[in-house]
Amino acid sequence: MKDFLLVFRTDYSKTPKASPEEMQATTKSWMDWVGGIAARNKLTDRGNRLFPAGKVLKAGNVITDGPYTEIKESIIGYSMVKADSIEEATELAKGCPALKSGGNVEIREVNPL
């Protein structure tokens, strides 16, 4: 069993402002999805969701407000799962709520070295 990092990305500019009910429904869909992975005993670490605001530091002490000026998609969170292969890890990523709002999931095997 190997560890895989799932990185969730979405385009904030396309995400409509959610009502409290919609936000609650979003929370539920994330919990149901990650709970489903845990129910298969494939979850290493639930990881975290991230706030949209951030800073990017570049060489020469250049600091910008967030990465979104250049790339449209930004990271909204990450989780760690365990699987025998990248294919299985990809299978686990299916059903991720990020996909429903036009986002994507990047699946990367952890290099333990």
Place this chain on the structure above:
Amino acid sequence: MNQSELIPHLFRTEYRKIVSVLCRLFGIDHIEIAEDIVSDTFLSASEVWGLKGLPENPNAWLYTVAKNKTRDYLRRNSLFAKTISKELKYSATGSEEMEIDLSVKNINDSQLAMIFVVCHPCNPPAAQIGLALNLLCSFSPDEIAHAFLTEKQVIYKRLQRARKKLRTENIKIEQPSSAELNDRLPAVLMTLYLFYNEGYYSSGQDIAIREDLCFEAMRLTNMLLENEQTNTPSVNALLSLMCFQSSRFDARLDQNGEIILYQDQDTDLWNQELIAKGEYFLKQAFRGDELSKYHWEAGIAYWHTKKADTSEKWENILQLYNQLLLIEYSPIAALNRTYALAKANGKEEAIIEAEKINLTGNHLYHSLLGELYSGIDNAKAILHLQKALKLAKSTADKTHITEKILACERDNTMADKNIDSLRMN
């Protein structure tokens, strides 16, 4: 309670109390002597009570005889008296005058100290739990093997190794310092949790004794709450869980001692006092930052004290199972979570998830799939129920599964009330 029931009952409740007091008195090197004296006391009880009938106060009789046997032992064995007398905590002027304090307070203090000795981190967790069940809960190696689903010989060896380790490490029989507490309390709670479950879920015939076990586990947990140092959110959560579960004792068996499943129980028989206690301890459990699996399990048990099948209930149970699984995976939590998913989000979604959790060696897994498919694809439902029947061990489980197969065959649009097969009783 007649005599044949009373002695095993007293063995359950009194054996470890006297052993704890004597162990604390003698020190860790002489646990076996303490056990021998108490075993001998119970042997005398069965002989004398068999001939003369029950004494007026059986507990007091046991205490007096245990005290006398201890004094006799010390008198007879002067070598022991010499080596041990240095360690004796309460010896005033030698063994003749030795005070053997079997007061409620000293019994409680000794048991609390013993809880932390048997759960000392010098032993691996499984051994700690085994020792606690053996020394504090009067479990035989057979019963421990049953609780752990393992062989008796494995448990024997484990217990011997664990006892030896306590001796070589020269563990003092005393309560841990507040610094040690955080490390050592989780193993204590796990022991109490298993202890309770052994009583609650055991399919043994003598239900009265099994329920006694549950109340003993609750009593030990409560003992931790009575001590300021060990009155933590997790301990409150664990006791809350036990109260909620125990509230259904009177409702879960019919006149023939057969299990009545949760959905068929008479809620008038649910113990409201225990439910109220559970709610009280649950509130206490959320005072503080600490969250444990017992918090989520107590939350789930809380929602089960409300019988009505509301969407609020099942949505809450589903989310609590999600949280529980994030802390700790277990097959039973995975299965119950999938059942809650069916109730909250619908059977179709739950079937997809259930097919992925892949616990094909577990009869509850096939029971679950059988129920999820019933009314949707009855042929598949029957196939899974038949697999469940093959894997099930207890007669009660087999009876319930057979009933469901018959119902499936009888009725292609099986009523919703039959979909519950998980071990909720």
